[in-house]
Amino acid sequence: MVMMIEIFFAFIATVGFGIIINIPHRALVVAGLIGTVAWLVYWLFFNLQLGLALSNLTASVAIGLLSDVAARRMKMPMLIFNIPSLVPLVPGGQAYQMVRNIALGDAAQGMRFLTEVIEITGSIAIGFLLAELLNKLWKKIMQKKASF
Amino acid sequence: MIENGSEMARAEDTIMRIATNSGYPDAQVFSTVTGIIMSIPDQKNAQVESVSRRSIDLEKVSWVNRLSRDYADHKITLADFFEQLKLVDQAVPYFPFWLQVLGAALVSGPLMTIFCNNFYDIGVTSIIGAVGFAIYYGINKTLNIKFISEFVASLLIGILAVIAVRLGLGHSVDNIIIGAVMPLVPGVPLTNAVRDILNGHFVSGPARGMEALLTAAAIGFGIAFVFRFF
Numbered sequence: 001m002v003m004m005i006e007i008f009f010a011f012i013a014t015v016g017f018g019i020i021i022n023i024p025h026r027a028l029v030v031a032g033l034i035g036t037v038a039w040l041v042y043w044l045f046f047n048l049q050l051g052l053a054l055s056n057l058t059a060s061v062a063i064g065l066l067s068d069v070a071a072r073r074m075k076m077p078m079l080i081f082n083i084p085s086l087v088p089l090v091p092g093g094q095a096y097q098m099v100r101n102i103a104l105g106d107a108a109q110g111m112r113f114l115t116e117v118i119e120i121t122g123s124i125a126i127g128f129l130l131a132e133l134l135n136k137l138w139k140k141i142m143q144k145k146a147s148f
Numbered sequence: 149m150i151e152n153g154s155e156m157a158r159a160e161d162t163i164m165r166i167a168t169n170s171g172y173p174d175a176q177v178f179s180t181v182t183g184i185i186m187s188i189p190d191q192k193n194a195q196v197e198s199v200s201r202r203s204i205d206l207e208k209v210s211w212v213n214r215l216s217r218d219y220a221d222h223k224i225t226l227a228d229f230f231e232q233l234k235l236v237d238q239a240v241p242y243f244p245f246w247l248q249v250l251g252a253a254l255v256s257g258p259l260m261t262i263f264c265n266n267f268y269d270i271g272v273t274s275i276i277g278a279v280g281f282a283i284y285y286g287i288n289k290t291l292n293i294k295f296i297s298e299f300v301a302s303l304l305i306g307i308l309a310v311i312a313v314r315l316g317l318g319h320s321v322d323n324i325i326i327g328a329v330m331p332l333v334p335g336v337p338l339t340n341a342v343r344d345i346l347n348g349h350f351v352s353g354p355a356r357g358m359e360a361l362l363t364a365a366a367i368g369f370g371i372a373f374v375f376r377f378f
Contacts, residue, residue, distance in 0.1 A: 002265075005261075006261065008258075009257075009259070009262055010258070010262060012254050012258045013254065013255050013258040013259045013330075015251075015254065016251040016252065016253070016254030016255035016258075016331075017255050017331070017335065018251070019247060019250070019251030019254070020248055020251045020252060020255065020281070020331055021335070021336055024210050027210075039262070075214065075217075076210045076213070076214075077210055077213050079336075079339060079343070080210055082339065083335050083336055083339050084335075086339065087255065087259070087330070087333075087335060088259065088262060090330070090333055092259065092263055092326050092327075092329070092330055092333070093263045093264065093326050095364070096322065096325060096326045096329070096371065097322075099371050099372055100322070100371070100372075100375060102372070103371070103375045104375055121338075125342045128339075128342060128343070128346075129346060132346060
């Protein structure tokens, strides 16, 4: 039950961020769905005890692949889909704890959260890179097939 | 397009597509976050266009993208294209202000729950998030100073969160602040920075990353201020 509510919330949050950055109206629901799937992937991997980095990486690969498909289907720039759907993955909690601990003078604890933030953002970036790679590979294969 | 949050590669690609279709297949374009230089080999002069204002409006990006593709397919003429571009610049359907504030509320409440598994504070977080975003928006519109708006907004979010908890409306200051700050997060420059660097735009990518970092730092300072005084 809690799970269902959280999935629903991931959808709402993605759509909300889409409204803030003013993406085209037709793209809102699709972006929301991509965000939901990404969060689902993240949740699944995280609960399989695969660690923060790997689950964020897989989720962002999922975002990259899905938003490429959506961009081609709807003939819109890809970043319309991948920016809002990234929002549930952003390390907001850790970044906050980092600022809080450093501001209160507990630098060691702050550094611990800082490394966590860097770990998460880094794995999201690498996830996008991998997704880009897979998309290019896919296009190459399709071209080869077409030329046969 | 750069003004409104597109990646460099897309902006250059669009300019090249327009130039090729207008009969100059060997035009050269060099663009950074703060300006575009374009030249056509048979003409002596290069055109320089500076970009000094940056905001985020992905609908405009998508619209220009579509127009340039239409033009490349010879569906519209150059004059039409120019007319339409002007139209896009002035009258893109923007989500109204109240809907954006609602969006901010929708971002902050649910995200707080996802991050912290806290179901009690959804209402408070949504309201504070919406207020924070409204302040951010207002300062950006009237004063037009980049990082101050994020700073003031996050400062007020922190103060409001503390007050809400003192009054017994909320349970956890930490969770409320985490959720309410989310609408201010610089998602677009961050993503663009990564994409620009991947595409080999080493001037624009780090510049955008810097922008994102400064924004995040402004938010962080706002929150840190609150901790010092409460």
